[in-house]
Amino acid sequence: MSARDVVLGRVRRALADVPREETPEQVPVARSYLDSHAPADAVELLAENLADYRALVHRATAAELPGLIAGLLAAREARSVLVPVGLPESWLAAAGGVRRVPDEASATPHALDAVDSVVTGCAVAIAETGTLVLDAGPDQGRRRITLVPDHHICVVRVPEQVVESVPQGLRRLVPERPLTWISGPSATSDIELDRVEGVHGPRRLEVVLLAG
DSSP: OOHHHHHHHHHHHHTTTSOTTOOGGGSOOOOOSOSOOOOSOHHHHHHHHHHHTTOEEEEEETTTHHHHHHHHHHHTTOSEEEEOTTSOGGGGTTOTTSEEEEOOTTOOHHHHHTOOEEEEOOSEEETTTTEEEEOOOTTTOOGGGGTSSSEEEEEEEETTTEESSHHHHHHHSOTTSOOEEEOSSOEEEOTTOOEEESSSSOSEEEEEEEEO
16 A cells, blocks of 8 residues: 555545535634734835845835836846736836836747746735735736746735735635745755755845835
């Protein structure tokens, strides 16, 4: 008997008395952990934890956002930027010299790798973990466009897209959607804890906290 058979056998025995028509939502489960540690200011905690993960955090109003994004692209000398189909046009209104690359299913990994930056929105931002969650919504695009380009600018609407904790974030998300959880730039460490960024995704993550 394989380990797989052992595990599946235990699952089947545990579910033997559960009616087939019963769904998880029908049976309340007592949970002893805190739903949140109730930070005094979830947006400030998010900014602090994002910075701790080496993301660069910026703040802007709606009027300031186009100029800020144009400046961030210019600072990285970006000549091209990936644009999800539902990204507000105004966000890139000041980035006149940057070529717009639409998020298309036919784009190959090689083509995406040739793009300098990507700008997206997000679905939820979790303050206690400094995590951004993307769900492939219209202003976020497909998962691959945020994994291949080396520079990702993510705009978070505050405070409405910010939650305090992971349990609160999960309640806002649709589990059937493709979720991408981002905590800082892509990074890993070797056995001597030497950090290497950009191994599995962008080396540069910039987060704009958009107010108003």
